[in-house]
Amino acid sequence: MGREAEARRNDRRVLDAAREVFATQGFDAPVSAVAARAGVGMGSLYRRYGAKADLLRHLCQLAMEQAVEAAEEGLANADAWAGLAGYVRTCVAFGSGALAPLAGTIETTPEMWRTSRRSRRLLGRLVGRARRAGVLRPGVTALDVAWLVEQFGHRPPHSMTAEDENVRGRLVTIALDGLRSSPAPRLPGRPPSAEHYERRWAWHVG
Amino acid sequence: MGREAEARRNDRRVLDAAREVFATQGFDAPVSAVAARAGVGMGSLYRRYGAKADLLRHLCQLAMEQAVEAAEEGLANADAWAGLAGYVRTCVAFGSGALAPLAGTIETTPEMWRTSRRSRRLLGRLVGRARRAGVLRPGVTALDVAWLVEQFGHRPPHSMTAEDENVRGRLVTIALDGLRSSPAPRLPGRPPSAEHYERRWAWHVG
DNA sequence: TTCAAGCGGAGCGAATCGCTCCGATAGACT
DNA sequence: AGTCTATCGGAGCGATTCGCTCCGCTTGAA
Structure with missing residues (x-):
């Protein structure tokens, strides 16, 4: 195998290992754990990603692209309900929300914002x-x-504001009504605001 | 205020502060953050709880007792559905599941096991x-x-076994059906096993 | 056979955390 | 009022951990 092919294989291994290690140990898992899991030296990992935050950003980007893909698949389904349900199932299945604890802990690139908004626009449709x-x-x-x-x-x-409570109240109602064998009443509270949804990702320096 | 009263007040403050700090910063938040939040010195905190794990165990115990109380209130409600729904709402409201990430990281006392089983027996009823x-x-x-x-x-x-997937698949279905304005079909997969539910809390030494 | 590009991992410096220890403080008792 | 002492607060110690660098080694190419 050539060096070039080995580099590509290593990159894939690092990404898979990072997903698994961070999912099971949390995002403050040591980078060395990722390298060990990937069967790769620290040198190779840090040549590809100059810092841990770079690796995390790349992971976020990939996850959001996966969500975009899921939304497009959903829209390709002629049945409106099956499309939406499939989207939710797919996103939950690959752990779309698992990166949420990173909110506010890493700087978000313009590309990440673009992909995020694209994903939300598709979900809106x-x-x-x-x-x-x-x-x-x-x-x-x-x-x-x-x-x-x-x-x-x-x-x-990481923070539980009144808006968070509002959101959670809605989710609880949804889950409860899913549990109950009866028709579903209107949701309580106010609809979530996009500004609140985005604000969590603002980066707090220091 | 007498020394005795101050001690009681400090204990309450420490507990409230611990709940808030650990909920917002995670369980690896420094003990000093809890002390600072409580407006109490490290000495006072460590005289009451000999180690950080003791404090965490006490927090678990209190949360489980709160769940027991919620279940008893639910059973006191003559309406079977309102009782169950109230239980779920109450538990979610005070963050009953927030301590789950502690599973396997602290030694569980016999008293904790007793309260846990009592809570589950009441929920069963x-x-x-x-x-x-x-x-x-x-x-x-x-x-x-x-x-x-x-x-x-x-x-x-922290770990995603096949049984975890099974459980999660059920929850997703519940949430989806809560979302959907139509009658609810039977849940997919197998019922969760009590052994799996408890095993997470087994303490892994070292 | 030589060269160098790319690899793995030991180890450094910094930061953090659990916990201890002790001087300061303020009720309790005479 | 004066003394005693139980309790308080927090600075700091030792140990651990982690991000990252640096360098000797491997391995494919010339």
Whole structure:
């Protein structure tokens, strides 16, 4: 195997190892654990990613691209409900919300913001279509769905504002009504705000 | 204020501060942060709790007692569904599942095991009553409800076994059906096992 | 056979954390 | 009022951990 091929194989291994190590040990797991898991030396890892934050950013970017892909697949489904349900299942399955604890701990690149917004725009279309088809519970917004996805693969949030409580109250109602064998009433509280959803990712220096 | 009263006040302050600090910063937050938040010196904190693990164990114990109380309140409600729903809402509200990441990181005392089992027995009665009343979705077990509560106040799990996937698949279905304005089908997968539920808390030395 | 590009991992410096120890403080008792 | 002493607060110690660098070694190419 040539050096070039080995480099590509190493990059793949590092990415897989990073996903697994950070998912199981949390994001403050040592970089050496990632390198060991990948069967790669620290030197190779740090030549590819100049710092731990770079690796984490790349992981975020890949996860968001995966979410975009899931949304496009959902929209490709002719059945509006099956498309939305498939999106949620897919995102939860690959742990889309698992990177949420990183919010505010790493600097976000413009590319990350672009991908995030693209993902949310696609989800908006998915939800809007379901609403127009009449298969969606009244009052449910795209951000409700985004929060729901994120909640399923989440450690306790780093800050619990009144808006967070509002969001959680909605999710609890959803889960409760899913549990109950009866028709579903309208959701309580206010719809989540996009500003609140984004603000968590603002980087706090120092 | 007498020394005795000050000691009691300090104990309360430490507990409140610990809950807040660990909830917002995670369980590896420094003990000094708890002391600072409580407005108490390290000496006072460490005289009451000989080690950080002692403080965490006490926090677990209190949370489980709160869950027991919530279950008893639920059973006191004549309406079987309202009782169960109230239990879930209460547990999620005070972050009953927030201590789950501690599983396996601290030694569990016999008293903790007793309270845990008492809590689950009460939840079993709550769920059984709802089932007999016909207000509960078919196939839902007490542990389904326990997992659901825990999932809503959770960072990404430390280990993702096949059984974890099974559990998560159930929760996703519940949440999805809560989202959907249609009657709810039977839950997929197998019911969660009590052994799996408990095993996470086995202490791994070293 | 020689060269150098790329690899692995030992180890450094810094930062952090759990916990101890002791001077300061303020009720309790005479 | 004066003394005693139980309790308080927090500076600092020792140990651990982690991000990252640096260098000797491997291995494919010329």
